[in-house]
Structure formats: C-alpha cells, structure tokens
Amino acid sequence: xxxILNIVQAVNxxxxxxxxxxxxxxxxxxxxxxxxxxxRATAGLQKKFGEKRVFDAPLAESAIxxxxxxxxxxxxxxxxxxxxxxxxYPAFNQIxxxxxxxxxxxxxxxxxxxxxxxxxxxxxxxLEHHSESTEALYAHIPGLKVVIPSTPYDAKGLLIAAIRDPxxxxxxxxxxxxxxxxxxxxxxxxxxxxxxxxxxEEGEDLTIISWGAMVREVQKASEMVxxxxxxxxxxxxxxxxxxxxxxxxxxxxxxxRALIVHEAPKSFGPGAEIISVxxxxxxxxxxxxxxxxxxxxxxxxLPRGExxxxxxxxxxxxxxxxxxxx
Amino acid sequence: xxxxxxxxxxxxxxRILDIDGKVINQEKLPNxxxxxxxxxxxxxxxxxTIDEKALSYQRQGRMLTYAPNLGQExxxxxxxxxxxxxxxxxxxxxxxxxxxxxxxxxxxxxxYWYGNEWGSHMPExxxxxxxxxPIGSQFQHAAGIGIANxxxxxxxxxxxxxxxxxxxxxxxxxxxxxxxxxxxxVIFIIQNNQYAIxxxxxSQTKSETLAQKALAYGIPGILVDGNDIFAMYSATxxxxxxxxxxxxxxxxxxxxxxxxxxxxxDDPTLYRDDKEVExxxxxxxxxRFKRYLLNKNLISEEWEENLKKELEEEVVSSFEAxxxxxxxxxxxxxxxxFEKMPPQLEEQLREYKDFLEGGK
Numbered sequence: 001x002x003x004i005l006n007i008v009q010a011v012n013x014x015x016x017x018x019x020x021x022x023x024x025x026x027x028x029x030x031x032x033x034x035x036x037x038x039x040r041a042t043a044g045l046q047k048k049f050g051e052k053r054v055f056d057a058p059l060a061e062s063a064i065x066x067x068x069x070x071x072x073x074x075x076x077x078x079x080x081x082x083x084x085x086x087x088x089y090p091a092f093n094q095i096x097x098x099x100x101x102x103x104x105x106x107x108x109x110x111x112x113x114x115x116x117x118x119x120x121x122x123x124x125x126x127l128e129h130h131s132e133s134t135e136a137l138y139a140h141i142p143g144l145k146v147v148i149p150s151t152p153y154d155a156k157g158l159l160i161a162a163i164r165d166p167x168x169x170x171x172x173x174x175x176x177x178x179x180x181x182x183x184x185x186x187x188x189x190x191x192x193x194x195x196x197x198x199x200x201e202e203g204e205d206l207t208i209i210s211w212g213a214m215v216r217e218v219q220k221a222s223e224m225v226x227x228x229x230x231x232x233x234x235x236x237x238x239x240x241x242x243x244x245x246x247x248x249x250x251x252x253x254x255x256x257r258a259l260i261v262h263e264a265p266k267s268f269g270p271g272a273e274i275i276s277v278x279x280x281x282x283x284x285x286x287x288x289x290x291x292x293x294x295x296x297x298x299x300x301x302l303p304r305g306e307x308x309x310x311x312x313x314x315x316x317x318x319x320x321x322x323x324x325x326x
Numbered sequence: 327x328x329x330x331x332x333x334x335x336x337x338x339x340x341r342i343l344d345i346d347g348k349v350i351n352q353e354k355l356p357n358x359x360x361x362x363x364x365x366x367x368x369x370x371x372x373x374x375t376i377d378e379k380a381l382s383y384q385r386q387g388r389m390l391t392y393a394p395n396l397g398q399e400x401x402x403x404x405x406x407x408x409x410x411x412x413x414x415x416x417x418x419x420x421x422x423x424x425x426x427x428x429x430x431x432x433x434x435x436x437x438y439w440y441g442n443e444w445g446s447h448m449p450e451x452x453x454x455x456x457x458x459x460p461i462g463s464q465f466q467h468a469a470g471i472g473i474a475n476x477x478x479x480x481x482x483x484x485x486x487x488x489x490x491x492x493x494x495x496x497x498x499x500x501x502x503x504x505x506x507x508x509x510x511x512v513i514f515i516i517q518n519n520q521y522a523i524x525x526x527x528x529s530q531t532k533s534e535t536l537a538q539k540a541l542a543y544g545i546p547g548i549l550v551d552g553n554d555i556f557a558m559y560s561a562t563x564x565x566x567x568x569x570x571x572x573x574x575x576x577x578x579x580x581x582x583x584x585x586x587x588x589x590x591x592d593d594p595t596l597y598r599d600d601k602e603v604e605x606x607x608x609x610x611x612x613x614r615f616k617r618y619l620l621n622k623n624l625i626s627e628e629w630e631e632n633l634k635k636e637l638e639e640e641v642v643s644s645f646e647a648x649x650x651x652x653x654x655x656x657x658x659x660x661x662x663x664f665e666k667m668p669p670q671l672e673e674q675l676r677e678y679k680d681f682l683e684g685g686k
Contacts, residue, residue: 026477052477058507063466063500070470070484073455074414076477078470090496097460098467104662106456107447111665143663166665195668242668 003187008178010152010185011041011117014159015079017189019049022077025163027054029064029081029117038083039119039178065091065116069098072112072168079163085120085172086129092137099168100143112168115159120148121213121263122295122310123176125303132300133212133264138170139241139273145169146240147194150215152183154238157192165194174212195239197247203231205324206257209248209274211237214261214311221316230324232259240270248274249281256287257323261311266294288326293319339549339581342556345609347617349556356560360624366407366555367619368633370399370612373423375637376432377586379645380439384590388649392439395422397553397585400611401517402487403427404558405580408566409485415454416468416486418461420517424487428454432644442652443662453482462488462495465514469501472510472575483511483569485562491522493539494530502577506543511569513562514577517552519584524597537579545575552580553611583609656682 005013019025027042027049033056036043046054057064061082068078082088088095095116103111122131139146147162147169149155155173162169200215201222210218215236222232233251237243252258258278260271275290293311301309342351349355358366377396383389395402402423406415415421415428425435429452438445438457446456458464468486475482492498493516505512516536520527533539540547546568550561558580565576583606587594594603607613619625660675661667667675 058500058503060500060503062497063469063504066463066466066497066501067470067473067504070416070467070472071474071477072470073467074471074474074478076474093460093463093497094466097463098458102456103664105443105446107443107658108662109447110455145664242670245669 002184004182004184005152005156006179006182007149007152007155007173008039008041010156011159011173012043012045013187014156014163014189015042015045016048018160018163019045019053021189022163024075025053025077025079026071027079027081028057030057030059030083032056032081037081039175041117041173042081061087061089061091062094065094065099068114068116069094069102069112072114073102073110077113077163079115079117082116082118084130085118085134086132088116088118091116095138095144095170096141100141103167104143111166113166114168115162115171116168117159117171117173119175119178120172121174121176122300122306123213125306128302131306133262133295135172135240136264136268136270139270143167145194145242146172147238148172148174148212148240149238150174150177150212150236153185154192154198154236156185157190158194158238160189161191161194164191169194172212176213177216180216192238195242195244197238197244198236199247199251200234200236201232203233203255205230205232205255206259206320207233207235207248207251207255208259208261208320209235209237210261211240212263214263217311217313218261218316220313221320224313224317225320228321230320232320243270243274243277245277245281249278252278252282253285256285257326258286258290259293259316259319259323260290261293261316263295263310265297266292267297269294288323291319291323339551340557340561341551341554342560343554343614343618345614347614347619347621349618354556354560356556356563363619363624366403367615367625368637369403369423369426370555370615371630371633372637372640373399373403373426374612375634375641376422376435379638379641380436381586381590383645390439390441391589391591393420393589394586395420397583397606397610398517398519399423400555400615401515401552401558401580401582404555405485405513405515405562405578408559408562410482412482413453413566414468414471414482414484416464416471416484417455417457418464418487418489418492419457419459420489421487424485425454428452430454432641433647436645437648437652440648440652442654443658444652462492462497464488465492465497465501466504468512468514469505469510472505472512473508475511476508481570483513483566485513485515485566487515487517489522490516490518490520490527490530490536491525492516493536502539502543502545502575505575506545509572509574512575513565513569514575515562516577516579517582518579519582521584521588521594521597523588523592524594526597535579537577540577543577545577547577547579549579549581552582553609553614555611555615582611585610
C-alpha cells in the first residue's frame with residue numbers, strides 16, 4: 001500500500017520510525033502524550049511506546065527544554081515539542097544559554113543530541129502569538145541548527161536527520177501547510193542532509209530563495225510569471241542555519257538576480273544574511289540589487305489582517321517582474 | 327523518618343554540632359570513621375586555601391574574576407560527601423567544596439577561573455556539570471538528569487545547588503515542579519548565604535523560610551544549619567537514600583553565610599557592616615568542625631599547621647601549572663560548536679588565521 005502522507009503525518013511517521021530504531025528517544029511536551037499534540041503530530045506514539053517514552057509535560061516551556069538538556073547529558077535523546085513557536089520565548093534562556101553552548105562550554109565533554117520541534121508561521125487564522133516566524137532569532141545563535149521543511153518528504157527525512165544529529169536542532173514546522181497536500185514517501189526511515197538546500201525548479205532569469213510555507217507561494221508566483229516568459233530558479237533553503245550558501249551563490253552567478261521570500265519581518269531577517277552572502281560571493285555577477293518580499297516590520301496581525309502581512313503570489317510575482325526589468 | 331517531623335514553616339534549624347563544636351543531637355551524629363572525619367576537615371581547609379590563594383592571585387593581577395566560597399565549606403563538603411560515586415552533581419558557580427569532594431581536579435577549577443573552557447572539561451568518570459552562570463537555570467538540568475534516571479531505570483541520584491537569590495527565579499519553580507511531578511531523584515539544595523550580591527534574603531521573598539517552599543510542590547523540605555557539616559551530611563544523606571529508593575525529590579535550605587565578596591568585582595562593605603560579618607565569623611563552619619575534632623583529640627594545632635603548609639604547596643603548584651600557559655588555542659574557539667564545523671565556521675577560522683599569518 002502506498003505511503004501517501006501530509007506534513008504532519010510525515011512528522012509523526014519520522015518519530016515512530018526513529019523511536020523504533022533508537023530506544024533512547026523520548027518525546028514530550030504539552031499535550032503530546034494522551035492527546036497526541038494539538039496538531040496530532042505525536043498521535044498514537046504514547047499508545048505504541050508507553051508513558052515512559054512519550055508523555056505530557058507540565059505547562060512550562062523553559063523546563064521542557066531545560067530538562068531536555070539534563071536528559072541528553074544523561075544518555076537520552078529528547079525530542080521535545082513546543083506547542084507554538086510564539087511560546088518558545090520562555091525557553092529562550094535555556095536554548096541560548098545552555099542548549100547551544102554545552103558542547104563548547106565543556107570542550108566536547110557534554111553534548112546535546114536533542115531536537116526542539118515547534119510549529120511556526122502564519123496563515124491559519126490563529127490567535128495572537130500563534131503565527132510567528134522568528135527563525136532569525138535562533139539562526140543568530142552559535143551552536144544551534146535551525147531546520148524548516150516545506151514538503152512531507154523533506155519533513156520526514158530532515159526530522160530523522162535532526163534526531164540522528166549529534167547536536168541540538170530546532171525543527172520548525174510550517175503549520176499552514178501541515179495538511180495542505182500529500183506526497184508518496186518511503187515508509188521506512190531515511191535521512192536528508194541538514195545544511196543542504198534543494199532546487200525546487202530550475203530557471204534562468206532570477207533566483208528565488210525561500211523556505212517553509214512560502215515555497216508554495218513562490219511556486220504559485222512562478223506559474224504566473226512563466227506566462228509572461230520569465231523562468232525563475234526556486235531554491236528551498238531547508239536549513240536556515242548553517243545555511244547552504246553554495247546553493248544560491250552558484251544559482252545567482254547563473255541568473256544575476258536574487259529574490260528572497262520569507263514571512264518573517266523584513267529588517268534583520270534571514271533575507272538580510274542571504275543578501276550579504278550574495279554580495280560577498282557573487283557581487284560581480286549581479287545585474288540587479290538583491291531584493292526581498294517579506295512580512296512587514298510589524299506585529300503579526302490578528303486573522304482579519306494576516307492576508308496583508310503574508311507575502312502573496314501576486315506580491316511576489318510583481319516583484320519578480322520588477323526585478324527582471326531592472 | 328526525620329522529614330516527617332520537620333516543619334519547614336517553622337525556623338527550627340536541623341543541627342547536630344553547636345557553635346562550640348559540641349554534639350547536641352547524639353542520635354543523629356553520622357557514623358563516620360576517624361579517617362573520614364579527617365578527610366572532611368582536610369577538604370574544608372583545602373577549599374579555604376584555594377579561595378584565599380585565588381583572592382591573593384587576583385589582587386596581584388594574576389587571576390581574573392573569582393567567586394570565593396568562604397564560609398560555605400560545610401554546606402558543600404557535607405552535602406557532596408553524602409553522594410555515591412555514580413551520582414550526578416549539578417552546580418551553579420560557587421560550589422568549590424562540592425567540586426573537590428566529587429573529584430574535580432583543582433587544575434580544572436583554576437583553569438576555569440583563569441579563563442579557559444578546558445577547565446570545564448571534566449575528566450571521565452567525574453559526573454559533574456560545568457559552571458552554570460545564568461542564575462537558577464541549572465536546576466532544570468538537574469531535574470532532567472533525574473527524570474532520565476527514572477526513564478532508564480537507573481538508581482543514581484542528582485544533587486544540585488542554587489543561592490537564595492535563585493529561588494526568585496522561574497527556573498527554580500519549574501525545575502522543582504517537574505522533578506516532583508515525575509518523582510525524580512533530585513536533591514535541591516538552596517545555599518542561603520543571606521545575600522544575592524548586595525540584595526538581602528528578606529528582599530527575595532516574603533516566605534519565612536526558603537525550605538517551606540517545598541510544601542507547595544508536595545515534597546519534603548528541611549531547614550538545615552549550613553555551617554554544621556554533620557547536619558548537612560546527615561540531611562543530604564537521608565534525602566539521597568529516600569530519592570534512591572523511589573521517594574522523589576527533597577528541598578534543603580542550608581542556612582549559611584558568605585564570608586567573602588560575591589566575586590572579586592564586588593565590595594561587600596557597601597551593603598553590610600563589620601559587626602554582622604564578625605558575628606558570622608563566630609559561626610565559621612571550619613572553626614566549628616575544628617573545635618569538634620580538637621575535643622575528640624583527633625587533631626592538634628601542630629597537625630593543622632603542617633596540613634595547611636602541605637595544602638598551600640599543592641595549591642601553589644596547581645596554579646603555577648596553569649599560569650601563563652593557558653591561552654586559548656584559536657582552533658578551539660571554533661571547533662566545539664558542532665561535532666563537525668559547518669563551512670561558515672571553517673571559512674571564518676581560515677580567514678582569521680590568514681590575517682594573523684599575513685600580519686607577521
């Protein structure tokens with residue numbers, strides 16, 4: 001029987017595959033046990049693996065991460081869930097001060113093979129604090145990897161790689177597309193390399209770099225501009241940090257134009273880092289200024305306003321045309 | 327069980343030795359051999375010598391910022407001595423006495439304060455976490471280690487320390503709550519040394535005692551005279567035994583006093599008077615234990631003088647072994663962030679080395 005899954009099912013299957021393979025993996029967070037998580041990413045795991053390995057934590061994000069530090073030092077592989085990225089900030093101190101530093105602080109004596117999963121991003125008409133994209137906050141921290149999948153195939157392969165990684169990984173899941181589409185993916189465990197981007201579409205006219213739920217919006221914009229004879233090359237970054245610089249630098253050398261699309265706020269966002277790298281490594285190939293289509297430097301609006309905030313295919317398509325005409 | 331009779335809401339300190347070194351609670355006097363007693367006293371003196379030499383080196387410009395442990399030797403040596411080899415120690419940053427008991431080499435300790443991360447690279451078999459500077463945050467790691475023990479079905483326990491200031495932190499609450507909910511084998515020790523830098527204990531919480539906070543978590547709490555090494559050993563030992571047998575966490579308030587400054591960057595004369603310090607010097611934990619040992623005819627003044635000389639020589643040679651030879655290797659700054667350096671870090675290291683070589 002074909003294994004056709006959406007992203008949230010792919011996450012679930014990755015956890016199940018790896019928990020079968022590795023008895024040191026424990027999964028916990030708010031409501032992840034009996035209920036299987038508010039998005040059901042951990043559904044069925046407690047029943048299958050028992051309450052010792054899959055359990056509900058008290059409602060405290062800092063301690064969910066902080067106890068994970070202790071568990072990882074003591075030989076387990078915690079895969080913890082923070083219910084929403086907007087609730088990760090109570091754990092900010094643990095993540096920055098300890099998760100990201102323990103290997104360096106102890107010169108390799110203590111390492112933290114742990115994964116922090118969190119649904120992120122807007123577009124699901126949610127309450128305040130449930131729609132944020134603050135990946136740049138974490139990508140800025142030395143010692144932390146930040147991974148964002150955009151398809152069921154990538155979600156499973158990258159999550160398994162994150163679990164097997166000897167270092168801590170923040171795994172951000174674009175909840176807007178949790179159930180948007182399905183793919184046939186391998187039923188058994190497989191890994192996709194962290195730190196490697198993927199060319200989603202090849203093209204000649206400009207390079208578009210994006211990730212998460214925005215990749216689909218970029219693809220929609222691409223269909224719109226193709227009707228006008230413009231062929232973008234689309235790169236899904238997949239890992240925000242450490243980012244695969246070579247992927248987009250080589251592409252920009254070919255196309256001469258770069259557009260970054262992210263739903264995080266514009267200023268100091270990951271796009272700024274990508275543009276710096278392009279300037280450092282492909283400056284003489286540029287035929288137009290590298291450009292961004294992003295969320296605004298505003299608080300993420302409540303649902304009646306989020307359609308304005310999130311980059312739309314139309315806004316992306318218009319910018320593509322401007323960039324090609326430059 | 328003592329804990330059943332303890333009422334943490336009342337300020338009745340658990341105490342075995344009085345200030346004069348006389349046993350006032352014979353029933354609870356730990357059954358320790360003469361060798362064990364001498365080891366404990368030697369370790370307390372060792373801790374004090376390490377502190378005094380470090381402060382002296384710091385004044386001479388040979389040591390960087392240093393957080394002395396003066397006055398808290400009994401709290402730490404007593405509690406850490408109650409642990410077994412397989413148990414975990416999760417310190418904050420002022421746990422010199424506990425480090426020594428748990429086998430952290432002095433060279434590591436001095437190397438850390440001297441400014442090199444290799445000081446925190448504990449030798450194999452030493453189950454001690456590195457210094458944790460962000461106040462209170464280490465309590466969560468201790469809870470996690472304890473929860474992992476339960477998941478793995480292991481019998482070892484965790485002892486962790488915090489200051490009185492740390493009890494104001496959210497991490498204090500979250501960690502004890504987690505440990506209690508999961509019945510984790512963790513002994514949470516508050517070193518109430520009366521000050522968080524300059525802020526007095528009464529400014530941290532309206533609670534009469536810090537031990538009483540245990541009640542809210544549904545776990546035992548006990549207020550211990552932290553300058554009484556026997557009381558600290560005995561209370562911790564009992565808490566550890568209960569934890570090891572599935573009885574869950576305990577909160578211990580060790581009532582003590584920081585005789586020195588917060589760190590060498592601090593001037594305690596700004597926030598406390600000499601009279602207060604002098605009063606606490608009368609309760610000095612090293613002096614109290616010495617009086618006990620003298621009464622018992624286990625030691626003499628002459629013996630102590632010889633021991634002090636021996637300890638000082640050891641301290642001096644440990645410091646000289648690291649002084650002026652401990653500058654950080656450039657590669658070390660880069661290569662311990664991940665198991666394998668990502669291309670970004672490799673590039674930054676290469677560029678910096680090129681700069682240095684070009685500058686020659």
